[in-house]
Every structure is written in structure tokens, then in C-alpha cells.
Amino acid sequence: xxxxxxxxxxxxxxxxxxxxxxxxARGEVVVIIGPSGSGKTTLLRCINHLEAVxxxxxxxxxxxxxxxxxxxxxxxxxxxxxxRMRASIGMVFQRFNLFxxxxxxxxVVDAPIHVRKLKRAEAVKAGRAMLEKVGLGDKFDAYPAQLxxxxxxxxxxxxxxxxxxxxxxxxxxxxALDPELxxxxxxxxxxxxxxxxxxxxxxxxxxxxxxxxDRMVLMDEGVIVEEGPPxxxxxxxxxxxxxxxxxxxx
Amino acid sequence: xxxxxxSLDYDPRVVWDYLFSPIILEGAQRTIVVAxxxxxxxxxxxxxxxxxxxxxxxxxxxxANFYVWFFRGTPLLIQLLFWYIGVPQLFDNPELTRQLTSxxxxxxxxxxxxxxxxxxxxxxxxxxxEAGQMDAAKSVGMTYAMSMxxxxxxxxxxxxxxxxxxxxxxxxxxSSLAYAIGLMELLTASRAIYVRNLKTMELLTVASIWYxxxxxxFNVMQAELESRMAVGVRQGPPxxxxxxxxxxxxxxxxxx
Numbered sequence: 001x002x003x004x005x006x007x008x009x010x011x012x013x014x015x016x017x018x019x020x021x022x023x024x025a026r027g028e029v030v031v032i033i034g035p036s037g038s039g040k041t042t043l044l045r046c047i048n049h050l051e052a053v054x055x056x057x058x059x060x061x062x063x064x065x066x067x068x069x070x071x072x073x074x075x076x077x078x079x080x081x082x083x084r085m086r087a088s089i090g091m092v093f094q095r096f097n098l099f100x101x102x103x104x105x106x107x108v109v110d111a112p113i114h115v116r117k118l119k120r121a122e123a124v125k126a127g128r129a130m131l132e133k134v135g136l137g138d139k140f141d142a143y144p145a146q147l148x149x150x151x152x153x154x155x156x157x158x159x160x161x162x163x164x165x166x167x168x169x170x171x172x173x174x175x176a177l178d179p180e181l182x183x184x185x186x187x188x189x190x191x192x193x194x195x196x197x198x199x200x201x202x203x204x205x206x207x208x209x210x211x212x213x214d215r216m217v218l219m220d221e222g223v224i225v226e227e228g229p230p231x232x233x234x235x236x237x238x239x240x241x242x243x244x245x246x247x248x249x250x
Numbered sequence: 251x252x253x254x255x256x257s258l259d260y261d262p263r264v265v266w267d268y269l270f271s272p273i274i275l276e277g278a279q280r281t282i283v284v285a286x287x288x289x290x291x292x293x294x295x296x297x298x299x300x301x302x303x304x305x306x307x308x309x310x311x312x313x314a315n316f317y318v319w320f321f322r323g324t325p326l327l328i329q330l331l332f333w334y335i336g337v338p339q340l341f342d343n344p345e346l347t348r349q350l351t352s353x354x355x356x357x358x359x360x361x362x363x364x365x366x367x368x369x370x371x372x373x374x375x376x377x378x379x380e381a382g383q384m385d386a387a388k389s390v391g392m393t394y395a396m397s398m399x400x401x402x403x404x405x406x407x408x409x410x411x412x413x414x415x416x417x418x419x420x421x422x423x424x425s426s427l428a429y430a431i432g433l434m435e436l437l438t439a440s441r442a443i444y445v446r447n448l449k450t451m452e453l454l455t456v457a458s459i460w461y462x463x464x465x466x467x468f469n470v471m472q473a474e475l476e477s478r479m480a481v482g483v484r485q486g487p488p489x490x491x492x493x494x495x496x497x498x499x500x501x502x503x504x505x506x
Contacts (some may be wrong), residue, residue: 087391097386
């Protein structure tokens with residue numbers, strides 16, 4: 001479903017990704033952990049081409065991200081093609097990034113109407129259903145400023161889901177939330193996982209990871225140090241770096 | 251009506267006589283129309299120019315930078331004279347010269363000049379919108395253009411309006427420079443009268459009252475617009491109008 005081949009990315013003089021090779025199968029839930037600066041966020045942003053990779057390739061559903069293969073050579077995709085590809089990759093951000101000038105419903109239906117060209121009535125019907133699914137059926141007309149952090153993040157999830165993505169990327173979705181509000185967001189994410197959504201989650205919520213992750217990945221300084229199923233990863237980590245990191249956060 | 255300052259050669263009755271005379275009214279109307287049209291042109295050019303300036307493509311950002319540099323760096327009066335006298339002189343085309351009336355040239359010159367200043371205001375507004383907004387817009391499949399139109403610019407608007415209001419007030423007054431290219435606006439009208447009846451101060455008072463009136467009305471409108479735009483966000487600064495209506499509403503409930 002997602003394949004990263006030897007991905008490199010540098011910002012100025014800083015090598016943030018130094019050769020990431022990494023696969024995610026359809027329906028798999030991968031949780032990525034690691035110290036800050038390890039490149040976790042950058043990796044997510046490269047997958048949906050919010051950043052362009054410097055070396056290596058990323059494939060989503062067999063299609064190279066950002067480039068088209070023409071007779072064996074790679075040609076840069078046009079902005080419109082990249083935008084179209086992004087429409088089927090959902091992303092949820094640490095700071096929610098809701099559109100403040102639109103209501104909750106407005107946030108959820110804007111892209112389906114203007115990007116997928118759905119009729120307003122259809123989009124609103126689907127949007128309401130999506131908001132109800134994340135537990136915000138009574139908040140259609142609320143503006144983001146009137147919602148709590150947990151509610152805002154759930155709207156953000158609904159907004160991403162409204163585009164019917166094939167994969168969902170989560171960049172530390174609960175890191176900016178008050179502790180009491182973390183649970184409601186994780187519940188939504190867990191039910192998504194149970195429904196078989198392919199998910200890549202950067203998070204420090206170990207409880208969540210143990211419960212729904214199919215695979216854990218530790219990143220540090222731009223490389224993948226270790227990966228494996230949660231049971232093996234948490235109980236019998238192989239690398240020193242992993243043991244060190246786990247001892248700090250568990 | 252008695253003259254309050256018998257030792258000064260100033261007659262308030264003259265002020266009152268000319269305040270609503272046809273020539274003055276026409277001049278005031280032309281001032282407002284020119285200022286509005288020029289400001290609209292300026293805002294449009296400012297948005298286009300700001301987006302061009304922010305582009306990484308040198309074909310776009312170089313002309314935009316030149317435009318801002320040149321039109322902010324030369325006096326408005328020179329720009330007015332350039333478009334009105336200089337351009338027809340260059341082209342030497344009688345039809346063109348006829349089409350370039352002071353009214354049209356004033357709007358164009360003031361608008362182009364204003365656009366250079368609006369560029370920076372719009373750019374500041376766009377940059378004030380969090381980077382995360384563009385990320386979020388792109389992540390749901392919007393192109394750069396759609397993200398700008400639907401997500402970024404509407405938010406930038408909130409930051410752009412107060413300084414633009416400032417600019418419009420300056421525009422109302424700068425329009426008087428167009429007297430140099432023969433536009434019959436408010437100041438020209440006042441001048442036309444006082445060179446005949448020698449009541450210079452009185453007629454300048456008339457013009458000043460009108461300018462003050464226009465800028466005051468505009469202030470009220472701007473405050474109203476700002477409070478409407480603050481949907482679900484911070485409370486704007488208290489306005490005179492807002493406080494009056496609040497006090498009025500409170501008084502009504504008290505004395506019901």
C-alpha cells in the first residue's frame with residue numbers, strides 16, 4: 001500500500017531522513033515513535049508530498065508520489081496531479097489546523113464539494129454522518145474557536161475521512177491536547193483501526209499503540225532503528241537504542 | 251447671526267452658504283467616486299502583486315518587486331503628471347489623448363500607486379495566516395490556487411482590513427492631488443470659489459468639513475465591518491458606535 005525506498009531528505013545542511021526503507025500493507029496500523037528531530041513528521045509529510053524527497057522513492061498504491069513514470073524515466077507531476085493524489089491520503093495534524101472561518105460542518109464539506117465536486121446536499125449529508133461518527137452530532141454549526149481541543153481534533157479527523165482516503169496519516173494527534181481530552185480522540189482512532197483503515201500514526205500514546213498497532217517502528221536521527229509487532233517490540237526489544245528510548249518513556 | 255471674532259476677517263456665514271452648494275457637492279461626489287474606484291483598483295493590484303512577489307518564479311517576483319519599488323519610490327504627483335501628460339506625449343495619438351480624461355487618469359494613477367502599498371499590506375496579511383492552514387488545505391486535495399482562494403485569503407482579510415482602512419482615508423485626501431491634472435474634485439471646487447470671492451479660509455473650512463465628514467463616516471463603517479468579521483474570534487476594540495448601541499440597548503431594558 002505504501003512503500004518507501006531509501007528516502008533521503010535534507011533541509012539546508014540538516015539531513016533529516018537518511019535512507020528510510022519502509023512498507024505499510026493495506027489495513028495495517030503502524031505506530032512510529034522516536035525522539036524529536038528523528039524525522040517522524042518529515043517522513044509523514046514526504047508520503048503525501050507536502051515535502052519533496054531528495055533521493056529515493058515513495059509509492060502509494062503503486063503510484064510514485066510526486067513523480068510519474070514515463071517510459072522508465074521519472075517526470076515530476078503537475079500540481080493538479082499531486083493535489084489529486086493528496087485527496088486520497090488523509091492527514092491529521094498535531095495542531096488540528098481547522099479552518100477557523102468555517103463551521104465544523106463547513107470544514108468537513110468544503111473539500112468534498114470543491115475538490116471532489118460533490119453536490120452540496122450530498123456532501124452535507126455525508127458530512128453530518130461523519131461528524132456523528134466522531135461523536136459531534138450536536139456541533140455542526142459550531143466554529144472551531146467554540147470547540148474544545150478534543151472536539152477540534154475529532155472534526156479534523158472527520159474532515160480527513162470525508163475525502164474517503166485510502167490511508168490516514170496521524171502526526172502526533174493527541175500531543176497538543178489536555179490529558180482528559182486525549183481519550184475521546186484515541187477512541188475514534190481505535191474504531192477507525194478496527195474498521196480496517198490503513199493508518200500510520202506518529203504518537204507517544206503507548207497504551208493506544210499496544211492495543212491497535214500491528215507494527216511498531218522506532219526512528220532516530222533519520223533512520224529506522226527497529227520495527228516489529230508490539231508484543232515483541234515492547235517486551236523484547238533487540239537494539240540498545242530501542243531499549244534506551246523505551247526505558248525513558250514507559 | 252453675529253460674527254464671533256470681530257477682529258478677524260473670517261465669516262462663518264460664508265462657510266454655511268457654500269457647504270452644500272452645487273459646485274462643492276459635485277466636487278465632493280467626484281472625490282468619493284475617484285477614491286473608491288482607485289482603492290478598489292489598488293486592492294486588486296495589491297493582491298495580484300503580493301501573490302507574484304511571494305512566488306519563487308523570477309518571471310513573477312521580479313516584475314512585482316520592481317512595481318512596488320518604483321511606485322512607492324516616486325512622488326504620487328509625478329505619477330499623476332506622467333500618466334496624464336507624459337504618456338500622451340510619448341504616443342502622440344490624438345484619439346488616445348482624448349480618451350485619457352483627468353477622471354480616468356486620476357483613478358488609474360491613484361489605483362496603480364495604491365497597489366504598490368497594498369502589496370505589502372496583503373503580503374503581511376497572507377503571512378499572518380499560520381503555515382498549518384496551507385498544509386491542511388493541501389492535505390484535503392486543494393491546489394495552491396484553491397487553498398489561497400478558499401482558506402488563506404479569507405483569513406488574511408481580517409488582518410488586511412485595518413491598514414486598508416488607513417489607506418483609504420489617505421486616498422480620500424490624496425485624491426486632491428489630482429487637481430494638478432485638472433480633475434474637478436472637492437479641493438479644486440473650493441479653490442475655484444475662493445479665487446473669485448477671496449474667502450480663502452472659509453472655503454478651505456468647507457473642504458475640511460467635507461473631508462472630515464467622509465473620513466468619519468468611513469471610520470464607522472470600518473469598525474462595523476471589523477466586528478462582523480470577528481466571527482467566533484477575539485472581540486474587536488470597542489467602537490463609539492458599538493458603545494452607543496450597547497448603552498442604548500441597556501437603557502431600553504432598564505426602563506421597560
